[in-house]
Amino acid sequence: MTAPTIARESSPESPSGQRWVFMFDELDQAEERVGGDWDRVRGLLGGKGANLADMTRLGIPVPPGFTVTTEACIAYLDSGGSFPPGMWEQELEALHRLEAKTGKRFGDLENPLLVSCRSGAKFSMPGMMDTILNLGLNDDAVQGLARKTQDRRFAYDSYRRLIQMFGSVVLGVPDEPFEHIIERFRQKRGVATDAELTPEDWQAISEEFKQIIWRFTGEEFPQDPFEQLRLATEAVFKSWNGKRAIDYRNATGIPHDLGTAVNIQTMVFGNMGEDCATGVAMSRNATTGEKTLEGDYLTNAQGEDVVAGIRQTKPIHMLQEEMPEAYQELERIARMLERHYRDMQDMEFTIEHRKLWMLQTRNGKRTAQAAVRIAVDMTEEGIITREEAVLRVTPEQVDFFLHPQFTLAAKQEAQQIAKGLNVSPGAAVGVVALDADLAEQWAREGKPVIMVRPETKPDDVHGMLAAQGILTSRGGRTSHAALVARQFGKPAVVGVAELDIDLTERVIHVDDRVIQEGDWISIDGTTGEVFLGQLETMVPDISDPWLVKLLAWADAFRTLGVRANADYPRDAQRARDYGAEGIGLTRTEHMFFEPERLPWVQKMIMTDNPTERREALEALLPFQREDFKGLFRVMDGLPVIIRLIDPPLHEFLPSYEELTQRLADHKIRLLNAQTLQEVDELLRQIEEEERILQQVERIREANPMLGTRGVRLGILMPELTQMQVRAIFEAACEVAKEGIRVIPEVMIPLVSHVNELQAQKEALEAVAKEVMAEQGIQVEYKFGTMIEIPRAALTADQIAQAAEFFSFGTNDLTQTTYGISRDDAEAGFLVHYLEHGILPENPFATIDRDGVGTLMRWATERGREARKDLEVGICGEHGGDPRSIQFCHQIGLDYVSCSPFRVPIARLAAAQAALKEKLGDRPQY
Amino acid sequence: MTAPTIARESSPESPSGQRWVFMFDELDQAEERVGGDWDRVRGLLGGKGANLADMTRLGIPVPPGFTVTTEACIAYLDSGGSFPPGMWEQELEALHRLEAKTGKRFGDLENPLLVSCRSGAKFSMPGMMDTILNLGLNDDAVQGLARKTQDRRFAYDSYRRLIQMFGSVVLGVPDEPFEHIIERFRQKRGVATDAELTPEDWQAISEEFKQIIWRFTGEEFPQDPFEQLRLATEAVFKSWNGKRAIDYRNATGIPHDLGTAVNIQTMVFGNMGEDCATGVAMSRNATTGEKTLEGDYLTNAQGEDVVAGIRQTKPIHMLQEEMPEAYQELERIARMLERHYRDMQDMEFTIEHRKLWMLQTRNGKRTAQAAVRIAVDMTEEGIITREEAVLRVTPEQVDFFLHPQFTLAAKQEAQQIAKGLNVSPGAAVGVVALDADLAEQWAREGKPVIMVRPETKPDDVHGMLAAQGILTSRGGRTSHAALVARQFGKPAVVGVAELDIDLTERVIHVDDRVIQEGDWISIDGTTGEVFLGQLETMVPDISDPWLVKLLAWADAFRTLGVRANADYPRDAQRARDYGAEGIGLTRTEHMFFEPERLPWVQKMIMTDNPTERREALEALLPFQREDFKGLFRVMDGLPVIIRLIDPPLHEFLPSYEELTQRLADHKIRLLNAQTLQEVDELLRQIEEEERILQQVERIREANPMLGTRGVRLGILMPELTQMQVRAIFEAACEVAKEGIRVIPEVMIPLVSHVNELQAQKEALEAVAKEVMAEQGIQVEYKFGTMIEIPRAALTADQIAQAAEFFSFGTNDLTQTTYGISRDDAEAGFLVHYLEHGILPENPFATIDRDGVGTLMRWATERGREARKDLEVGICGEHGGDPRSIQFCHQIGLDYVSCSPFRVPIARLAAAQAALKEKLGDRPQY
DSSP, X not given: OOOOOOOOSSSOOOOTTOOOEEETTOHHHHHHHHTSOHHHHHHHHHHHHHHHHHHHHTTOOOOOEEEEOHHHHHHHHHTTSOOOXXXXXXXXXHHHHHHHHHTOEETOSSSEEOEEEEEEESSOOTTSOOOEEEETOOTTHXXXXXXXXXXXXXXHHHHHHHHHHIIIIISOOOSHHHHHHHHHHHHHHTOSSGGGSOHHHHHHHHHHHHHHHHHHHSSOOOOOHHHHHHHHHHHHHHHTTSHHHHHHHXXXXXXXTOOEEEEEEEOXXXXXXXXXXXXXXXXXXXXXXOSSOEEEEEESOOHHHHHHTSSOOEETHHHHHHSHHHHHHHHHHHHHHHHHHTSOEEEEEEEETTEEEEEEEEEOOOOHHHHHHHHHHHHHTTSSOHHHHHHHSOHHHHHHTTSOEEOHHHHHHOEEEEEOEEEEOSEEEEEEESSHHHHHHHHHTTOOEEEEESSOOGGGHHHHHHXXXXXXXXXXXXXXXXXXXXXXXXXXXXXXXXXXXXXXXXXXXXXXXXXXXXXXXXXXXXXXXXXXXXXXXXXXXXXXXHHHHHHHHHHHHOOSEEEEEOSSHHHHHHHHHTTOOSEEEEEHHXXXXXXXXXXXXXXXXXXXXXXXXXXXXXHHHHHHHHHHHHHHHHTTTSEEEEEOOOSOGGGGSOOHHHHHHHHHHHHXXXXXXXXXXXXXXXXXXXXXHHHHHHHHHHHOOSSGGGSSOTHHHHHHOHHHHHHHHHHHHHHHHHHHHTTOOOXXXXXXXXXXXXXXXXXXXXXXXXXXXXXXXXHTOOOOOEEEEXXXXXXXXXXXXXXXXXXXXXXXXXXXXXHHHHTOOHHHHTTTHHHHHHHTTSSSSOTTTSOOIIIIIHHHHHHHHHHHHHOTTOEEEEOSGGGGOHHHHHXXXXXTOSEEEEOGGGHHHHHHHHHXXXXXXXXXXXXXX | OOOOOOOOSSSOOOOTTOOOEXXXXXXXXXXXXXXXXXXXXXXXXXXXXHHHHHHHHTTOOOOOXXXXXXXXXXXXXXXXXXXXXXXXXXXXXXXXXXXXXXXXXXXXXXXXXXXXXXXXXXXXXXXXXXXXXXETOOTTHHHHHHHHHTOHHHHHXXXXXXXXXXXXXXXXXXSHHHHHHHHHHHHHHTOSSGGGSOHHHHHHHHHHHHHHHHHHHSSOOOOOHXXXXXXXXXXXXXXXXXHHHHHHHHHHTOOTTOOEEEEEEEOOOSOSSTTOEEEEEESSOTTTOOSSOEEEEEESOOHHHHHHTSSOOXXXXXXXHHSHHXXXXXXXXXXXXXXXXXXXXXXXXXXXXXXXXXXXXXXXOOOHHHHHHHHHHHHHTTSSOHHHHHHHSOHHHHHHTTSOEEOHHHHHHOEEEEEOEEEEOSEEEEEEESSHHHHHHHHHTTOOEEEEESSOOGGGHHHHHHSSEEEESSOOTTSHHHHHXXXXXXXXXXXXXXXXXXXXXXXXXXXXXXEXXXXXXXXXXXXXXXXXXXXXXXXXXXXXXXXXXXXXXHHHHOOSEEEEEOSSHHHHHHHHHTTOOXXXXXXXXXXXXXTTTHHHHHHXXXXXXXXXXXXXXXXXXXXXXXXXXXXXXXXXXXEEEEEOOOSOGGGGSOOHHHHHHHHHXXXXXXXXXXSHHHHHHHHHHHHXXXXXXXXXXXXXXXXXXXXXXXXXXXXXXXXXXXXXXXXXXXXXXXXXXXXXXXXXXXXXXXXXXXXXXXXXHHHHHHHHXXXXXXXXXXXXXXXXXXXXXHHHHHTHHHHHHHOSEEEEOHHHHHHHHHTOOHHHHTTTHHHHHHHTTSSSSOTTTSOOIIIIIHHHHHHHHHHHHHOTTOEEXXXXXXXXXXXHHHHHHHTTOSEEEEOGGGHHHHHHHHHHHHHHHHHOOOOOO
16 A cells, blocks of 8 residues: 655646646647647546536537646645645636636625536546535625525525535535534424425525534634635645545556646536426437437436435436427537547536536446447447447456346345355356255256355266356355356356355355255356345347447457367357357366266276276277267367366365265264174275275375376376377267368377477377278377476477477466465465455466466467467466456467357457557556 | 487598508507597597507507507498498508517417407497407417417417307307306316316317307307407497497487497417416505505416406505516506596506506596595695596595495395385484384484384474484485485485385384384485395594595685575584585474474464464464574574475374374274263363364365465464564574674565565564664674575566575475476376486486576576675575586576585585586586
8 A cells, every 4th residue: 555655757847837727618728738639638637627628629518617737736735735836826817717708706796606616637536526516605695696596595505505515525524414404404394305495494504504614623614715716626636645545546556646637617507497407318328328318307406416316307308398409409419429539428417597508528337238239339320440349348248248147126126145256257046956966956857056065076067067056155266166167157156155054954054044955046146246035137148239240340350369168069069159269178087077987987097907997998988089079060170179188086086085084984883783784785885985095095195286187197097098089089080071170189288398298299199190090081180288387388499399289278377387276275365365465466367477477478489489380379267368368469379268158258358459459558547 | 219320420431541440559640530639539449449559659568459440330330231441451451560569470370469359439338349368269370379388278278268258259159058068077077176177178178169159150160360350340340239238328328329449459368377467456545545556466367367256366465576576567557547547547457477568447446435535635646636636526425425334245245125215325224113202212212223104294303313214115305204314314215115014013014024113224325225134334424634625625616605404503513514604494394393382383373363373472482582593603604594484384283184083083982982981081082183173174275385385374474474583583683692693584485476575574574673673783684585486486576676585495496397296296107207218307306407497597687687686595405416506506596505414515516517617518428
């Protein structure tokens, strides 16, 4: 938490005679001052001020006003709290020009000029000083205003608002005593709303408000309007270094030396009668993106009333009937502003006696669907280019189309009971099932299920596939549950520590609440929220015509290929539908866990007898061959990278803990056994379990992540990977004979020394050639390797001698480069690190450019030096992360590979990376 | 096993008229042919030929002869088995010159010239063709020889030797039938030795030998002496590609394209009467290095008889009495050869009728002690330079001085029962103790103990310290047992799979043998051998004056500093005695395992209550402070690097397996409990164990190596490392007040991101300053970090901003860079990898230059760029490995740190690295 110091390099010594203040209609001069660059104008005048000046120049009716520059703010703060020489005089001069423009006078008793004062920094920033309205009123001027408007109620309401806002914003008086007084008056009058209070009440309230100021500050509310203005200006300057503002800048990376501008603007009033109004409007529908004005307004009201929600607002189209000229003017201005700012606008306006005044415009917030449609429509309207359209939609917005979502209404009414990590987006609703088998059974019976577990393991996958969503109490962003969920596009929330899952009693405790197995819950994988009951969902659609168009444009811009990680034909089909250009990773071991295969896998592991092992492998071969045939058929004409077995073999056996627990239970039951038959049966079981335990003990490792897995298995047990390669090439040849173009790429994992790769490749390529000779058909193929160990990256030039392609396994590469076991860390110290800013971000979510990224760059360069046509891609989780995709583009990878559900996102992110490179990538806050 | 191909680049096309043959007295011409370089002369003439020519030129009496060059051999092999044009003619011409020199004629019936034929490659190489003596004899010439020497017995003995050697060496006839015939003649004569056979017997034997040749080959023994010579020459050429020769070259890295030379030399005879003799002599004592001739001889014998050991040889000093002139000539020649070859010589000689002939000289093999003394003596005699002396002694030879050794005699008589990994050198003898407590108890009672365990753990250390040596049936070179043993200089043999240790019956089974606890065994940590019984040992001495001198010279040459890894004052004292210039690593956690501390450590881990934790830490602080005071006192004036706690906390608690086993046992006992009291007690124990188990489960990790340890602990639990730093600085200040110069360097382990280091350093340096302020004294200090995670190396420029020193932890750096868990791998796939040549060497023994080394070089360069005066060292096991030390020198480290017992070795290796850099480092075979 660095304290901001304002000793800046970029601020020149203020020359005497410097311009500190610009009228809204002096934008040309401001441009001249900073060299015409719009970004620097925003830097000088702040976003709001620049915008008001810009609208003024466009001829849009904006109440006259002026801006005190950010440079003035910086000079004020640098000097320890003095206005820079000449600034105040310039502010007064500007005020006089306002008087001239409006024909009113500041502090005048008859026709007083009232102004608002607002902060406005270059980037929109919460935590800075808010608006003060009605500056210029005092005990005398309020009477003049009452006379002039013939509306005492309006005048004294305006005055008490000034005192309240000035008190809280400038003088730091809390809001409660002010509210308390109004409440007291309502009670006294026996009324429910402020609107029912009389002009006299408001006058009396103003008096009491002034006393509050006096009580809290020991000073009178300043009657001198110029003093009001001076103090308000200073308050804005000081708010730049308020705690919330500093925290916000630290959090978002906004520099501390920018300063804020101050905008002083003539007040206009929407509350001066039934021909007055105030409201907000969007130039297009922010939910759907449709090109119609959207918004709300109130007649006879001030802006804050619209937001406060005290009165029922009217939809903007009613204004067309009530004040058709003003409405048409608003629509005309909206279109003009859209063309000018080249984006959908969010506007504030006030109508004073039928005259429309624009108070603010800015780019409007919108839903994902609206964002896509507006970007595409505006391109087709000729307002923006295709490049801009592609850059304007965020990858997260594309993600929205891929998952069901809760409706806004449903969430507002719902009962949130816990929150965890949002690891796989989308909404899911179902009944709680506490194990995979039950989840599968209920799903078969047609019940939607949320599978809830402390954590998941590979043999839970069938339940996870059957479920609508997954919820765990442990685990991090790359836990098994998270990985599998993302892989299959299942909404998931993990690491919900509040959940106390009792697998014996089959209930979940959350605080004092008890959720029974079978109860309905809803989870939001986009936000991490967990709700009780069945929430309503809606399903956006990836085939949305605007999205399809946008992604097609993106494809034309990107140079990075996009492939998918897919283990089954159904995933591959989805990937292809979503635009994948190949499979970047097929994990063959997932297939081993299927119920009809696992016994053979275990037999292969348990035996020391070569014949038995061969038998087991021969039994597995047809299964694998069929898996691959399905993949090859779906990916006709596209490459399919198949990774040979990767995990340590113990993962296919029951765990040590499970076995010792079972053994202990059996031994205790043995002591209590009643019949000889029971004893026999228990002894048999104990013997069998001890046999398995022995094997588990034999192959268990202190650090399995760094143990006997990947290529090491293939070298110790060549018959295993040879079986896999035989299955791949038998499948490839058979499918090729169907007239399909197959391009298998065999990937060898966990290589750290070129000799490992060389030895495996020789042994395996021989099998490939043997199969092709047997089948009498040749297929295109490659042999390559994962780069997931630092040493492989460091010796990439050597590795590339033996590898025809590289694929960065950035999950493992991050683990080894950082020396972090992610399963342990994401439930442990990494959380602390991220919370305390020790690490700026989770390296498992976004590639760590300094460390892992350095190795990737090094390996790509060295690898290509050694082999010109080396194909280099990435298949770690990072392949679906937009910032990581940008990095992959920058270091010149050939493709990224990600889960099918991230493919559209990757297509967009890759295009954005290419465009940012072309157009220059400026930091956005 | 690559098959050697002899398509060479370095051999020029043989020009017609090329010299294929050089007389021994034509060394000048040979030198001219290759440009005078001695290495290339050896390449041309082979080591033996070059040597014989060299001796000839020195005027030493060498029987005349000539050499057929290695180029002829290569041409022969390249051509598929034809002598190159002109070679045979040159060989005949050379033979004629021999005839002229000796006045004898080849194949002459009256005065036949006899020659020997020997192979001789550039590098000495077993597996090539051996000697053939007496070429030139046939059925006629043998009679001439008998007449000329008037010794029929000699003549026919010589003839039958020729037939036998020619048969076995040239024609491939086995030895057995020849031996069988001689045996038959002895039986017939009823005599015991060959010497008792008559001339007639030998003549008859010759006849039978010829028949054996005919029976085995279908050809007659060649009567034509020139045919004998031609076949012998060819046999030598062919033997270059014999299987054993190829295997040897593959194993030692000798190139396959060098070829061998053929040496043809006039026979001289030591078996022509009592004024003849033959023998071998060393120019100095090969055991002690003393400067006296050493050797054995026989009168009236041929060279092979000396080696065969049939007759009792005489010590060389008896020759002084028997043939004083010959002896003095031998001594004169020995000194001349020493000066010429600048090394101790191993010579073969023959005396024919009192005339001394030198047949061979080469550098002599010697013991470690002799090597050191000879190198130093020769330097002081002005024969070699100090640089050469330092380069000539190997680090392994220095190691010899640091450990007891079995006497040669003891080993020859001993009964070896098993062999394992030689992980910590030296000999140890003791009674078998199967646990640490018993080992300690017996040692206290004065019994020498060998502690034998399946493997060791941190809480076995007290037993290991008490034992003479350590023997385990499991584990690899960097297992706990190996690390601790090397650390404390205890001989150790680990991974002896043949040992079946039965901890219940307290016996060890080895094959059919049973060793009871308490039986005597002896282990040789230098070779990995395990013996039954008590073997005699001898203790070399590090204070050997020659060694002291040599190491002092080494110190003057080296630029690399040498520090020691030491945890206790007694280690530090030894390190300093051995020449360490500081402590490069103190592991503070070892101290935590001591019995009076462990309970506090466990309490600290188990509690969640901050007050209890603080109490535990406060209890530990005085212990740590005393540890450090001891170290600082010993290392007065030298830096002491103290590493803060590194291992994961679970290492201080009982293991999960142990706890679940205990719990299961207690539950079973509970079912059988007889009394209420027993039940109560068991329930109490179960409750306590379940509490610990819960904690163990809470902190256990899937991959503890990559888990919550090192700096991560310090960040999660700052009070722990703050206690350590307080202890360090309280100790430093208190000792400084005693007038001792203390230089503490605080080392933070397992850093992967600069922010971790920055955060810890800030928290800790504050404590250091606080303590110094409290104590009113300032001490010099540094804060630095281990570089043991690839990311730390990759971002060394950032890390160096916060670190004043780097120390490479190459054990962990190798694990993470290679993705290898060494505990698992060294008992697992790494063994297979090394056996099958997948990895050229164990990266935990010698630094992997391509991978780990690249990171070290990168980190050193980047680190120094960021901080000019950054101190960079290494404290991994590699710091004591000579080849790794050379690498550390090459990349410019400031120092290496190793176990105290490796310090003298490191001093020598560092000097050799510096000298090799200066002088150029040529490969040696």
